[in-house]
Amino acid sequence: MNAPDRPATRTSLRLLSGNHACALGAVAAGCRFFAGYPITPSSEVAERLSRLLPEVGGVFVQMEDELASMAAVIGASMGGVKALTATSGPGFSLKQENLGYAAGAEIPCVIVNVMRGGPSTGMPTRPSQADLMQARWGSHGDYPIIALAPASVREIHEQTIRAFALAETYRTPVVVLYDQVIAQLSETLELPRASDIPQVERRWASGPREHYRPYAPGDDGIPPMARPGSGYRVHTTGLHHSESGFPTQDPATVDRNLGRLLAKLERNREAIDAWQALWCEDAELLVVAIGISARASLQAVRLARARGVRAGLFRPITLWPFPEQALRAAAAGAKAVLVPELNDGQMRLEVERVLRAARVQGLHRSNGEPIAPAEIAARAEEMMKR
Numbered sequence: 465m466n467a468p469d470r471p472a473t474r475t476s477l478r479l480l481s482g483n484h485a486c487a488l489g490a491v492a493a494g495c496r497f498f499a500g501y502p503i504t505p506s507s508e509v510a511e512r513l514s515r516l517l518p519e520v521g522g523v524f525v526q527m528e529d530e531l532a533s534m535a536a537v538i539g540a541s542m543g544g545v546k547a548l549t550a551t552s553g554p555g556f557s558l559k560q561e562n563l564g565y566a567a568g569a570e571i572p573c574v575i576v577n578v579m580r581g582g583p584s585t586g587m588p589t590r591p592s593q594a595d596l597m598q599a600r601w602g603s604h605g606d607y608p609i610i611a612l613a614p615a616s617v618r619e620i621h622e623q624t625i626r627a628f629a630l631a632e633t634y635r636t637p638v639v640v641l642y643d644q645v646i647a648q649l650s651e652t653l654e655l656p657r658a659s660d661i662p663q664v665e666r667r668w669a670s671g672p673r674e675h676y677r678p679y680a681p682g683d684d685g686i687p688p689m690a691r692p693g694s695g696y697r698v699h700t701t702g703l704h705h706s707e708s709g710f711p712t713q714d715p716a717t718v719d720r721n722l723g724r725l726l727a728k729l730e731r732n733r734e735a736i737d738a739w740q741a742l743w744c745e746d747a748e749l750l751v752v753a754i755g756i757s758a759r760a761s762l763q764a765v766r767l768a769r770a771r772g773v774r775a776g777l778f779r780p781i782t783l784w785p786f787p788e789q790a791l792r793a794a795a796a797g798a799k800a801v802l803v804p805e806l807n808d809g810q811m812r813l814e815v816e817r818v819l820r821a822a823r824v825q826g827l828h829r830s831n832g833e834p835i836a837p838a839e840i841a842a843r844a845e846e847m848m849k850r
Contacts, residue, residue: 476655482620482647483550486576486640487512489624490548492661495574496522497547499536501529501555504588505644506578509550530555534562534575541566541573542700544692546628550576553595554585556602563637564603565702570679570687570725572631572666574624576640578647579755579806581832590832591644593755594807596814599639600784606722608729610736611639611784613754617651623781629664630736634728635686641783643806645756645834669696677707679721685728729785738781741794743769747776749844750798752791752815754780756834757804764804764840771841773848788818795819800847802827804835823847 480488486509490498498513514524523540527533533549540547551559556577566573579595581587599611610630614623620642627638667688669676676696679687687707690696699709706712706721729736743765744750753761758779768775778794780787795801801819803812804827812826827843829835 477652478655479650479652480617480621481508481650482614482617482642483508483578484512485617485621485653486550486624486647487516488655489621490574490628491516491520491522492621492656492658493546493625493628494663494665495546495548495628496520497525497537497540497545498522498549499525499527499533499540499547500549500551501527501533503530503552503555505580505647506550506552506555506576508647509576509578513548530558531562534559534566537573537575538562538566538571541571542692546572546574546632548574548576550578552578552580552588553582553592556595556598560598560602563609564605564607566637567603567607567609568605568702568725569700570635571700572635572637574627574631574638574640576624579641579643581830587832589644591756591834592806592830592832593643593757594810594830595641596783596805596807596810599641606726608726609637609639609784610634610729610782611641612738613641613780613783615642615646615755615758615779615781617646617649618653619781620646621653621655625661629662632664632666633686634732634736635666635689636729639784643755669694673697678709679705680707681724685724685731733785736782736785737787737790739787739790740777740779740781741790742777742779743774744776744778744794745797746774747794747797748774748799749848750776750778750795750801751840751844752778752780752801752803752811753805754783754811755806757806760835760837761804761840763837764844767837767841768844771845773845775841775844786814786818791815791818795822799823800825802840802844802847804828804840804843806830806834
């Protein structure tokens with residue numbers, strides 16, 4: 465029988481919370497470094513990893529604050545190790561400057577943000593979905609980032625593993641974004657065997673050392689990284705840099721390298737975008753939601769269909785980049801679109817941008833109470849009567 469917290473050597477059925485599943489997913493993906501600071505409702509991720517990582521030769525460090533935590537994760541990743549930090553809203557705010565550095569310097573890492581009520585200290589023990597735009601635009605300047613939005617304990621495990629694969633493949637920070645309800649919900653899931661989980665590694669530099677340029681792109685636009693101790697000269701800076709890594713303000717060089725940075729995710733959307741579309745083929749009303757709101761929406765769609773409203777559900781799993789083409793396809797036959805979310809309309813604005821002429825309404829709540837399925841179904845019926 466497997467030890468309670470060790471990665472499965474064979475398929476095993478487990479009752480886990482979302483945060484526990486996140487920790488197991490990180491270790492299964494090859495994470496061997498965690499730096500963080502306790503904050504409700506993400507602390508269980510750190511607590512689990514404080515026990516799991518030493519068992520697999522990894523390192524757990526409780527830092528003095530969230531700024532230092534993000535810096536330590538960046539340093540560990542530059543040292544060649546898959547690295548993770550976990551936090552909630554106030555801590556996520558403090559990580560933003562270093563997160564922008566990781567994006568600009570193309571340092572792979574994973575950041576878990578368990579969303580809680582805000583702004584400021586807000587409601588530490590209540591759910592929210594108000595960090596959606598912060599996950600995309602929290603740091604200054606233009607930079608690419610991936611954010612994943614799992615909606616179940618099983619999916620937290622899967623998407624944490626996927627987050628490391630995406631970070632290593634595209635040399636980018638990846639945010640795993642889920643709300644307090646999903647984080648502390650317990651569900652039964654079947655954990656895959658460790659041997660069945662593919663280990664995705666970053667591309668390491670090869671060839672003559674004297675010709676190596678740390679930001680010279682490969683054919684796919686992703687520069688290979690220098691493995692520490694392998695003899696390749698690397699200069700890493702948060703300033704705009706040329707292919708050599710050294711700072712530059714030459715407009716042509718900045719255009720070339722920033723353009724590559726911003727395009728590297730867009731050109732790989734087919735591999736990055738993920739979503740779930742249910743009953744969208746004949747939907748006259750489309751519900752768009754993530755996290756606990758998506759779970760409520762699933763039941764609401766069933767209720768609406770039982771009452772004669774042809775409703776469908778579109779759930780972004782990759783929140784950033786936003787799965788625009790898939791949403792347009794799902795909404796192609798819909799007369800109206802409803803976006804229930806635990807904020808004041810952050811995803812609704814994105815849905816309006818993508819669908820433009822579509823009739824889009826939001827069902828918003830920011831008081832720490834999830835939106836019930838009956839409320840979503842009632843709004844859907846009301847919209848179709850207009």
